[in-house]
Amino acid sequence: MDRVKRTLTPYLLVLPGGLWLLLFFAVPMVTMLSLSLQEGDIVNGFVFTGHWQNYVDAISAYQTQLIRSLVYGAITSVVLIVLAFPVAYWIAFYGGRRKATYLFLILLPFFVSFVLRTISWRMLLTDDGVLLHPLKEAGLLPGDFQILGTATAVIAGLVYSFLPFMVLPIYVALERIDPRVVEAARDLYASPLTSFRKIIFPLALPGVFAGVLMTFVPATSDYVNSELLGSSETTMIGQVIQSQFLSNSDYPSASALSFTLMTVLLIGVFAYARALGTEDVMKVAAR
Amino acid sequence: MTTASPQPAAHPAIEFVGVRKDYLSHGEAVPAVRNLDLAIGQGEFFSLLGPSGCGKTTTMRMVAGFEEPTAGRVMLDGRDVTGVAPNKRDVNMVFQSYALFPHLTVRQNVAFGLERKKVAKAEIAKRVGEMLEIVSLTGMEKRQPKEMSGGQQQRVALARALVNHPRALLLDEPLGALDLKLRQQMQIELKRIQREVGITFVYVTHDQGEALAMSDRIAVMNSGVIEQLGTPRDVYERPATRFVAGFIGTSNLIDGQVSRADQGHAVIDKGPGERVVVPVPATVPVGRDLEVSVRPEKIDLHRTRPADVTGSLLSGTVTEVVYHGTSTNYTVATSDGTDLVVFDQNAHDAEDVASRGERVFLTWAPQHSYPIGV
Numbered sequence: 001m002d003r004v005k006r007t008l009t010p011y012l013l014v015l016p017g018g019l020w021l022l023l024f025f026a027v028p029m030v031t032m033l034s035l036s037l038q039e040g041d042i043v044n045g046f047v048f049t050g051h052w053q054n055y056v057d058a059i060s061a062y063q064t065q066l067i068r069s070l071v072y073g074a075i076t077s078v079v080l081i082v083l084a085f086p087v088a089y090w091i092a093f094y095g096g097r098r099k100a101t102y103l104f105l106i107l108l109p110f111f112v113s114f115v116l117r118t119i120s121w122r123m124l125l126t127d128d129g130v131l132l133h134p135l136k137e138a139g140l141l142p143g144d145f146q147i148l149g150t151a152t153a154v155i156a157g158l159v160y161s162f163l164p165f166m167v168l169p170i171y172v173a174l175e176r177i178d179p180r181v182v183e184a185a186r187d188l189y190a191s192p193l194t195s196f197r198k199i200i201f202p203l204a205l206p207g208v209f210a211g212v213l214m215t216f217v218p219a220t221s222d223y224v225n226s227e228l229l230g231s232s233e234t235t236m237i238g239q240v241i242q243s244q245f246l247s248n249s250d251y252p253s254a255s256a257l258s259f260t261l262m263t264v265l266l267i268g269v270f271a272y273a274r275a276l277g278t279e280d281v282m283k284v285a286a287r
Numbered sequence: 288m289t290t291a292s293p294q295p296a297a298h299p300a301i302e303f304v305g306v307r308k309d310y311l312s313h314g315e316a317v318p319a320v321r322n323l324d325l326a327i328g329q330g331e332f333f334s335l336l337g338p339s340g341c342g343k344t345t346t347m348r349m350v351a352g353f354e355e356p357t358a359g360r361v362m363l364d365g366r367d368v369t370g371v372a373p374n375k376r377d378v379n380m381v382f383q384s385y386a387l388f389p390h391l392t393v394r395q396n397v398a399f400g401l402e403r404k405k406v407a408k409a410e411i412a413k414r415v416g417e418m419l420e421i422v423s424l425t426g427m428e429k430r431q432p433k434e435m436s437g438g439q440q441q442r443v444a445l446a447r448a449l450v451n452h453p454r455a456l457l458l459d460e461p462l463g464a465l466d467l468k469l470r471q472q473m474q475i476e477l478k479r480i481q482r483e484v485g486i487t488f489v490y491v492t493h494d495q496g497e498a499l500a501m502s503d504r505i506a507v508m509n510s511g512v513i514e515q516l517g518t519p520r521d522v523y524e525r526p527a528t529r530f531v532a533g534f535i536g537t538s539n540l541i542d543g544q545v546s547r548a549d550q551g552h553a554v555i556d557k558g559p560g561e562r563v564v565v566p567v568p569a570t571v572p573v574g575r576d577l578e579v580s581v582r583p584e585k586i587d588l589h590r591t592r593p594a595d596v597t598g599s600l601l602s603g604t605v606t607e608v609v610y611h612g613t614s615t616n617y618t619v620a621t622s623d624g625t626d627l628v629v630f631d632q633n634a635h636d637a638e639d640v641a642s643r644g645e646r647v648f649l650t651w652a653p654q655h656s657y658p659i660g661v
Contacts, residue, residue, distance in 0.1 A: 186352075187351055
């Protein structure tokens, strides 16, 4: 009896999570896949016809938004690396006993609702808001200068939204570096810059990789920042999917777009893993 | 302690002049190293020996440039390097945990220093190959550190430092992570390599056996100061302080007052017919307190009272007998209350000389008593 129990235990442990995933991940995925191949409208109902044309139509109609989203996502990730690396570096190597406090401070704004924070950004960036108004008064910026509604505003919002997701993995990677290894580099005639370039940065790469994974994917499919900080010129694919679903009730088109986005992101991520290709990077990807 | 270089080289390889190092702890300066004046000779195998927190690692890190002295100067080959960055000092270090570059292969690890010095590619390949041969790692060039055993990683660390032909090699407890067998093997190997390359080795360890076995000279450190500086034989046979006597090997310490003194010997009477005879450099006044150290292997154990003893004689009761294979260790409680440890070599008989609870007599020659701090 005990032996049966012991054999069953791992399966019993995985059962609740497994059921949860089956119900709320696998079932909706299959439903969506099926929806993306259906025809009809909300009034008369949709019928499964294996209609691949949905994909062709959706992509040709919204390729601009799809490409724009990928570009915004990529820019966001790059800006995040540049911003987050020094912060993570400073906390990891100079944080002393207050490391946990500094990390908490990075996370602190994220205790406030996502939407609320983005609305605050809108108020900050508005044409005559606290940021632009004084600069215009001082004559540093032309009177018709605006940020709100531009790609800059959207990307700035995205960067702000995902900052901790870049800081934390880079911090973890840096924190794991044995300070003696860095000392060894200095001992072997490497200047501070060389030891960063040859030792610290390569050893932090798995963290950068994880950070990109954790920011590029959600930033690309984000729809709140562009909705609140952007304009029709900055519409992202997430917004399109949302409006197809909720406003136009064009479920097949929305599902087709969702699957297209997912496929593109998966291909992108795997290509990226392949390209960076170091063993450590793959290990992080496999985690 | 004042110190002197063993050989009259043009410049000592490493010299400390009036060095002090303070650490800040809760806003207070705590001295880690004090009054350090020390010269380490060219080609010397020099050990800094002491318990953890004695300042030995701090001393070594001041040579490497990872710590700067609060006061005083550090000289390398006659050049003042105080305040010079670690990458501009011609010394290399072997770290306790090896600190190999985990993302680089063995070859890349060993070549790292030469590449920084902009040595020509062909020359680097040649020297790396030679060095890997010296440390017996030929054929492992493409391995990553994590694919190697502790002993192999240790050799990579050694090769990575030595390939640069530094003025001095600094080794921070390099064998600490290895098991006993491998450690003993590496001790011999390190000595061989040092003879082969002829570079000054500064060896930090808390293992007195290691220091005794390998060093030309040893500095025994305790709470930031050098307690004794000398050859392994010096520090073992003639410990300068109570600390050194206790730290190095097993030492028996006997306290007493001088009862008689003549012709370079002091005698401490310990009851009827019992005494400790100590050679002393000059006459010591009768009645002076004296602390005497005697090594366990110098003491002879007798079951009957020996006649005609010219040296020390004490009686006592055996309280512990521990068989160690090559020797048997006896703990004897002497009549004046001191516990003495005696090592008896198992060279002749398979039988123990005495058993627990037995009354025994201990004797040793006058020259094996050593007065501390006289």
